Amino acid sequence: MSIAIVYSRAQIGIQAPLVTVEVHLSRGLPSLSIVGLPEMAVRESKDRVRSAIMNNQFEFPLRRITINLAPADLPKDGGRFDLAIAIGILAASGQLPSNSLKHFEFIGELALTGKLRPVRGLIPVARATRAAGRELVLPGENSAEASLVGAARLLPADHLLQICAHLSGKTAIEYTLPTRTDCQPRYEKDLADVHGQAHARRALEIAAAGRHNLLMLGPPGTGKTMLAERLPGILPPMSEEEALESAALASISSQGFRKELWRIRPFRHPHHTASAVALVGGGSQPRPGEISLAHHGVLFLDELPEFDRRVLEVLREPLESGRINISRAVQQAEFPASFQLVAAMNPCPCGYLGDASGRCHCSEDRVRRYRQRVSGPLLDRIDIHIEVPNITREILQASKSESESSHDVRQRVLAAWDRQLARNGKSNQSLNNREVERFCVLDKGCRNFLEEVMRQLQLSARAMHRIIKVARTISDLQSEDKIRVQHLAEAAGYRRLDREIS
Ligand SMILES: Nc1ncnc2c1ncn2[C@@H]1O[C@H](COP(=O)(O)OP(=O)(O)OP(=O)(O)O)[C@@H](O)[C@H]1O
Numbered sequence: 001m002s003i004a005i006v007y008s009r010a011q012i013g014i015q016a017p018l019v020t021v022e023v024h025l026s027r028g029l030p031s032l033s034i035v036g037l038p039e040m041a042v043r044e045s046k047d048r049v050r051s052a053i054m055n056n057q058f059e060f061p062l063r064r065i066t067i068n069l070a071p072a073d074l075p076k077d078g079g080r081f082d083l084a085i086a087i088g089i090l091a092a093s094g095q096l097p098s099n100s101l102k103h104f105e106f107i108g109e110l111a112l113t114g115k116l117r118p119v120r121g122l123i124p125v126a127r128a129t130r131a132a133g134r135e136l137v138l139p140g141e142n143s144a145e146a147s148l149v150g151a152a153r154l155l156p157a158d159h160l161l162q163i164c165a166h167l168s169g170k171t172a173i174e175y176t177l178p179t180r181t182d183c184q185p186r187y188e189k190d191l192a193d194v195h196g197q198a199h200a201r202r203a204l205e206i207a208a209a210g211r212h213n214l215l216m217l218g219p220p221g222t223g224k225t226m227l228a229e230r231l232p233g234i235l236p237p238m239s240e241e242e243a244l245e246s247a248a249l250a251s252i253s254s255q256g257f258r259k260e261l262w263r264i265r266p267f268r269h270p271h272h273t274a275s276a277v278a279l280v281g282g283g284s285q286p287r288p289g290e291i292s293l294a295h296h297g298v299l300f301l302d303e304l305p306e307f308d309r310r311v312l313e314v315l316r317e318p319l320e321s322g323r324i325n326i327s328r329a330v331q332q333a334e335f336p337a338s339f340q341l342v343a344a345m346n347p348c349p350c351g352y353l354g355d356a357s358g359r360c361h362c363s364e365d366r367v368r369r370y371r372q373r374v375s376g377p378l379l380d381r382i383d384i385h386i387e388v389p390n391i392t393r394e395i396l397q398a399s400k401s402e403s404e405s406s407h408d409v410r411q412r413v414l415a416a417w418d419r420q421l422a423r424n425g426k427s428n429q430s431l432n433n434r435e436v437e438r439f440c441v442l443d444k445g446c447r448n449f450l451e452e453v454m455r456q457l458q459l460s461a462r463a464m465h466r467i468i469k470v471a472r473t474i475s476d477l478q479s480e481d482k483i484r485v486q487h488l489a490e491a492a493g494y495r496r497l498d499r500e501i502s
């Protein structure tokens with residue numbers, strides 16, 4: 001037979017759509033052409049495949065070879081189709097049996113010697129192959145990553161010859177055993193290291209319990225970064241599905257997936273000079289940005305007003321929808337980006353406004369301009385803003401911290417999280433207005449109190465909803481079904497930036 005059909009997979013966002021590699025040998029002058037929207041790297045695969053085949057005592061057919069990558073309208077990039085193309089040529093020329101090929105999918109880049117090189121984004125591929133009920137032949141170096149997808153049938157190989165021996169029934173490749181994925185990770189950074197700052201610690205706990213976004217305002221060196229870094233360690237554990245999604249995003253990013261980060265909630269802290277593409281993702285072959293790498297975890301923006309305002313504006317859409325759409329001339333991709341935003345800033349340009357030493361000389365106008373760099377709509381999406389003031393030297397130097405550990409705080413967060421899920425089916429932060437009315441019922445006393453607060457602080461209707469949601473989380477932390485005035489009062493206290501500069 002002079003035609004062979006081999007399956008492989010492309011990568012679009014975090015999807016891995018099926019690509020059928022059709023290889024046809026026909027009469028005519030010896031040539032090799034690849035059709036079906038291949039990008040540069042795929043076109044180069046001709047030379048790699050030719051060398052890999054010839055260097056392993058196979059015959060490269062001296063016929064007219066046409067390779068079609070279908071569907072044609074799917075953009076295809078990278079060397080990931082090399083292996084499928086090589087297998088297709090060997091099968092079409094009768095050097096490999098072709099009858100069992102339909103049970104497999106092939107992915108991997110070939111070196112000129114026939115060695116297999118790893119490719120990016122194996123988690124989406126392994127999931128899709130499993131769903132299709134086929135077995136996946138993949139580079140050995142990718143097998144640790146792919147084996148996180150439980151029950152996927154994986155055949156890892158380091159060389160083209162190994163795969164040919166398997167397909168022709170000579171020497172079978174052993175399946176990779178699935179990695180045990182149920183172990184919970186340990187977080188290095190512990191809240192016990194943070195001295196004092198009871199108010200900020202409480203706000204962090206509430207933020208963790210309801211997945212609320214948090215903004216910390218305070219002079220340099222008071223522990224804002226320390227607190228932010230400890231948030232992932234008090235969040236509820238990641239579900240298998242969440243962990244796979246987060247690992248899939250890492251696996252298609254330029255840094256790749258690191259196995260030791262499995263099930264660790266991501267903590268991303270891009271520098272304030274980061275570009276919009278670095279933050280939200282992009283490129284001609286769209287890659288996920290920081291917000292997607294922070295999916296199911298925390299995005300920490302330190303020195304918030306120093307970020308380019310246009311860069312911050314692009315966060316508004318994913319903050320609402322939990323996804324980001326990237327459109328480029330060649331292709332469009334959507335990445336999940338459901339992250340918890342934690343931001344930190346100094347109270348004024350010099351950083352010492354309100355400091356007892358009186359060393360701040362920033363004019364009120366300068367302070368206002370500094371704060372206005374963070375736009376109203378972005379601030380509006382942050383439920384909790386608090387001050388993190390200087391602490392006394394005695395507290396800081398206390399040899400043994402009396403602070404609670406992350407483990408203890410996490411138990412309360414978990415209990416509150418369970419209550420929320422049982423009631424709302426989602427976090428309090430993500431309740432829409434109608435759901436707020438349904439799940440956050442206020443009695444008359446609470447309504448009167450809230451009206452008074454709104455009048456005094458002159459808050460917007462949106463800010464009011466934020467206060468109610470935070471109050472709901474506070475009541476959940478206290479295992480109470482009803483929202484009480486004291487919960488609303490505490491929540492209203494977390495609106496620092498709605499008040500006048502002081
Ligand atoms: N509350 C605290 N408990 C223990 N150590 C602290 C505390 N606050 C600050 N430190 C010490 O000061 C260092 C700086 O803290 P951190 O980086 O969190 O400050 P920051 O508020 O983020 O400052 P900046 O505004 O300059 O970014 C920490 O590494 C830690 O050693």
Ligand SMILES: [Mg+2]
Nearest residue numbers: 224225302344
């Ligand atoms: Mg800091």
